[in-house]
Amino acid sequence: MVASETALLIIDVQNDFCPGGALAVPDGDMVVPVINSIAPSFGRVVATRDWHPVGHISFASRHGSEIGTTTQIGEIEQVMWPDHCVQGSPGAEFHPDLDPRPIDLIVHKGVRVDLDSYSAFFENDARTPTGLQYYLTGLGITSVCICGLATDYCVFFTATDAVRLGFTTHVVSDAVRGVDVPAGNIEKTIHDMKAAGVILLPSADVANA
Ligand code: VGL
Ligand code: ZN
Numbered sequence: 001m002v003a004s005e006t007a008l009l010i011i012d013v014q015n016d017f018c019p020g021g022a023l024a025v026p027d028g029d030m031v032v033p034v035i036n037s038i039a040p041s042f043g044r045v046v047a048t049r050d051w052h053p054v055g056h057i058s059f060a061s062r063h064g065s066e067i068g069t070t071t072q073i074g075e076i077e078q079v080m081w082p083d084h085c086v087q088g089s090p091g092a093e094f095h096p097d098l099d100p101r102p103i104d105l106i107v108h109k110g111v112r113v114d115l116d117s118y119s120a121f122f123e124n125d126a127r128t129p130t131g132l133q134y135y136l137t138g139l140g141i142t143s144v145c146i147c148g149l150a151t152d153y154c155v156f157f158t159a160t161d162a163v164r165l166g167f168t169t170h171v172v173s174d175a176v177r178g179v180d181v182p183a184g185n186i187e188k189t190i191h192d193m194k195a196a197g198v199i200l201l202p203s204a205d206v207a208n209a
Contacts, residue, residue, distance in 0.1 A: 006168075006209050007044040007141045009120060010035055011148030011155050013098050014049055016084040016091035018149075023084040025150045025177045032097045034175040035147050038206050039102040044141060046132065047100075048120045050085035050154070051092060051108035058116040059083045068181055076124055078116060079181070085110070107132050119157035121165060133165055143168035145201070145209050151178030156189040159198045170201045170209050 002008075013035065015021050018028040039045050052058065060067045060080035070077050085092040094100065107130055109117040117123040120132050136144070144167045146159050155176050162169040171193060178186035194200065201209060 001043070002041045002145070002207055002209055003143070004043045005141055006042065006143040006145060007046060007136055007139075008039055008042040008102075009144050009146045009148075009158060009162075010039070010045065010047040010098075010103070011120060011146060011158055012048055012050050012085075012150070013095050013148050014085055014091065015093055015095060016050075018095050021084070022082050022091050023179070025179050028149050028177050029095060029097075031148060031175045031177055032095050034172070034203050036097070036099045038145075038147070038172065038175070038203050039099065041207060042102065042145070044104055044136075044139060045102045046105045046107060046120070046135070047094070047098075047103045048107045048109055048148075048154070048158075049092060049094070050110050050117075051087050052085050052110045053087055053113045055113060056083075056086075056110065056116070057114050058110070076116075078124075087111070105135060118154045119161045120154070121158065121161040136167070141167070143170070143209065145170045145172055145206055147172040147175035149177055151176045152180060152185040152189040153178075156193060159193050160196050163197045168199075169197065170199045170206075172203050172206060173200045174203050 065080040
């Protein structure tokens with residue numbers, strides 16, 4: 001068993017981020033068996049779902065923009081994504097092989113039509129909390145292990161926010177995959193996570209986290 005003050009955060013293991021999905025992460029489904037194998041060792045497991053309304057601000061279709069470009073919206077540089085993880089759609093469901101039994105709490109993010117959210121802790125205005133911080137601290141959690149999709153977006157922003165909030169923060173290196181938009185972004189964000197104090201850990205070592 002993992003120490004009781006360490007929670008597992010499973011980020012966005014949803015159909016749209018897996019091969020065949022609207023915003024497919026290369027080999028995104030490969031994280032599923034790894035996550036299924038480690039989740040039962042944790043006393044507390046939280047899963048997030050990207051959960052966008054129709055016409056969400058991150059959808060290129062709303063702006064008539066090209067996918068993968070960026071649009072400045074107020075203070076936020078918003079990447080233009082294909083329509084994905086629309087609330088209640090099959091693409092927004094968890095990958096069918098993800099074992100839901102160990103999951104204690106599901107956090108929905110990106111639910112406001114005019115505001116995106118990559119981090120499980122704060123929306124992209126860096127101010128609006130999802131409430132996850134208070135859930136974890138209220139339970140005496142001081143350390144998190146993060147896995148899921150995508151390394152260079154939701155995993156990256158969740159991990160760097162977790163460090164900023166004072167959690168000892170691990171990313172499970174073989175239980176994440178990235179989109180790499182723009183090219184080189186996975187390498188850059190892994191470098192930046194390490195520089196911020198995130199510990200990269202293979203799943204075989206999670207029991208020692
Ligand atoms: C994500 C792009 C857009 C993610 C979510 O889960 O990393 N990436 N929405
Ligand atoms: Zn999204």
